[in-house]
Amino acid sequence: MQRPAELDLPGVTPSRQKRSRETTAALLQVGAEMLRTHSLAELSIDALCRQVGATVGAFYSRFESKDAYFNALIELAARDGGSRLSRMREDRRLTEADLAELSRLLVRGTIGWIRNHEGVLRAALQHDDTRPDRWSTFKGLARANVADATPILLSAMGRGNKAAKTRAISFGFQVVLGTLVNAILNDPGPLSIHDREIEARLANCLLLLLQAEMAAPAARSSRGRKKQLRRSQG
């Protein structure tokens, strides 16, 4: 999944010999895999090492702590996401596509990445513990994704009302990502993250939100129609 690239991560002892580089890589790889079916709490260092064919001693000579280990997993997933974004920026297809096609491509790309890192992502979402919110790394990635997509989508959405359209785009991604997050965390149905259909459905959902904004009355307060709710309720 991830090439044995050089890891230089806080809490990860740099390897000076091939052997240790391999155990580091194996620990990361196997751990990410185990997280597909176990929570982080359930993944004990001992069990992990047994799977890998290493020992806790080896683990601790590579990683400062379980915490640092998990951070490394997160960082790797995030880096992979970052490189996906880079590739996207250079993708000629995006500048030529219409709005429907763009929605499809953007949603599909995101889903692919999520599927690739399902275990680590779920673990990062759950992670009760402490404060410095592990998920924040991915929040940044999501923001970058939206930031990248926004100008492209805007140019496919025609002139005028840029601010309102930008908000619609942001909200559209909030909806798409929210649905996906819930899918990997709870698999609530009807569609699972692994269903083919979820791609088309979500892409269409995004498209509808964007089209609705394009069709919205251009008066000041472009969301006038949506603000009809006044009545209160218990």
Add this chain to the structure above:
Amino acid sequence: MQRPAELDLPGVTPSRQKRSRETTAALLQVGAEMLRTHSLAELSIDALCRQVGATVGAFYSRFESKDAYFNALIELAARDGGSRLSRMREDRRLTEADLAELSRLLVRGTIGWIRNHEGVLRAALQHDDTRPDRWSTFKGLARANVADATPILLSAMGRGNKAAKTRAISFGFQVVLGTLVNAILNDPGPLSIHDREIEARLANCLLLLLQAEMAAPAARSSRGRKKQLRRSQG
């Protein structure tokens, strides 16, 4: 928030005196409140009891374990959700409303419930630990919600294509609930669960999904338009 109704829950020792009924209620109430700002792991029995003005001994004479305690919190939130559903079933407004109004009412009701139980819900979502998925209780509630709403929405969506429309409704709720789950768990922005605007936006999103299905070509395979994606991608 929850009246001192009789609790009869597995793992909760039935109270035979007023005093203990009060400590049980206080422990549940204060704990639910503390979970708004702390994770379940961070909520130690000791800290909880200090807040309540009780002792761990009292806690364990009321609850079998921390686990049972948390289950009780979940059950209470779920019961409250259930009674919201009951109220909804008898609400005359729903039979008269049009689709837009229905979307608003349904979404608003759900959001209200979520806000009321934000802490417990977040904790249930995170909860690394063990298997029998704590969230499943809420999954059942969500299913019941969809089951209740479906016939009402169907009748507001006109004749024909009932199967496709039902799928659209299910997916619509998946999207709405997913967005809300992500909002309480990660608050990814732009809209937080506490923003007024999220109600209108999500209601509109649901409406758009349903309207799109109504407008879909009525041929067999009513989602023909959405299934245009054929090309593969790396």
Add this chain to the structure above:
DNA sequence: AAATAATCATAATCGTAATTCGGATTATGG
């Protein structure tokens, strides 16, 4: 090949918070 550094193995430690236990204390019924 010896010396030195890096890595690994294994068995102890340690920390943390849940849980238990043996009395106090408080309520209830006669």
Add this chain to the structure above:
DNA sequence: CCATAATCCGAATTACGATTATGATTATTT
């Protein structure tokens, strides 16, 4: 008021897994 059960107290126990310590291996260098 007394007897009895229910509840509460809080220090000690326990469980569990991360972490550390120490001593082997294995690689690198000269």
